Amino acid sequence: MRWGIQCGDGWFALLRELSMQLTAYAGAHAGFRLEAIEVKSKVGDLRFELAFGTEWTKACIAAACDHARGTCELTGKPGALCGPARSPHHGWEYRVLCDEKAQELGYRRVTQVSAR
Template identity: 70%
Template sequence: MNDALTQPLYDEFPVLYAGRIKPASDSSMCWGFQCGDGWFALLRELSMHLTDYAREETSFHLEAVGVKAKAGYLRFELAFGTDWTEACIEAARRRARETCEATGKPGALCRPARGSRHAWAYRVLCDEKANELGYSKVMRDLSPPN
């Protein structure tokens, strides 16, 4: 995600994204948001829900340790989670599965039309971006990567 979108998330949710200043051995957030700009809105919404929850559950330590796209899936990992936070993250993952990583428009899982057929090269893209980048829709869904 570009800096113009990343910084507002850091500014609005400093506790959630405190890992951005930690070394890689402690948090993958030191590499920022490793996904496209199109997921900004859903990440902001998820961040708001998680932060609101942490305000009510004062004993809960809220900190993201990694946010990235992997094979077309949103990977959002907390240092500590609860059933509620996991359900909230899962809802965002489902939304990301239908949201173009590049534009935020409705999208679908796509793979490179030529070249690599490895799952790590898959992305969620709208038709316009898929055509522009040389991707084609995947006809069957794959299970999430580990």
């Protein structure tokens, strides 16, 4: 991956679990080439893309992305989608944060994002 993993340490455990699932799948399926091309947080969502995928790998990635939507990107604690308390702000500034980090960074929970 050209840019490495571009998300906070709070998602480490879920990325590790996903990587272990994908590695086991690749080991059990001869000829399957496992290559992650993107791992990042974008607008509060986990983006994890493989160069080549199957329905099974896509389902595993979707489950990890769903889990990330409720996990603080920085601490790994339960979290929610937050945006900067100041206005105006940009859509790319949305993050999944626990209450403690949201307060510390000047973010607040949001219920809806228009340009997701």
